[in-house]
Amino acid sequence: MIDDGSELYDVVRDSSVVHAHDPKLDGGRMIVACSSEHLRDLREQYRQRPFIDAELWAGKIYRAVDAHPKGISAEQLAEETGLTPAQIELGVLWQNLGALRWHQQFGQGDDEAP
Structure with missing residues (x-):
């Protein structure tokens, strides 16, 4: 759990994500990381997943x-x-x-x- 305000956020393409009410948010997954390296790793994981x-x-x-x-x-x-x-x-x-x-x-x- 990150609770010191140092977390990093990004949105990556993910065809498994459908927002409950807002179609404009479909296909994008919010990711949270604890460091730049972790964020880079998460982005790469989703880049490898086919859309x-x-x-x-x-x-x-x-x-x-x-x-x-x-x-x-x-x-x-x-x-x-x-x-x-x-x-x-x-x-x-x-x-x-x-x-x-x-x-x-x-x-x-x-x-x-x-």
Whole structure:
């Protein structure tokens, strides 16, 4: 924990980050470091992580759907996310592939095929 005011901040690109309410903050992760060297190391870690548009789109879709528990139309989804129908399709595919990978890694048993 840094509590002497010497911490350093930066924002790095990260397609796994979707802000709870503000789409302008999507795709950027705030990092905090205790030294210039540590900040440089953190920046490099995120530079090596690929920025995957479909991952970001999946998060935008989730945020919009979550805000409408009674359902959302395709047109409203496109408007709220700012995504095209093709981007929405790729975002949903990304989310589904992630769920499948999770199930394969952490599922209850091999006999439970999705």
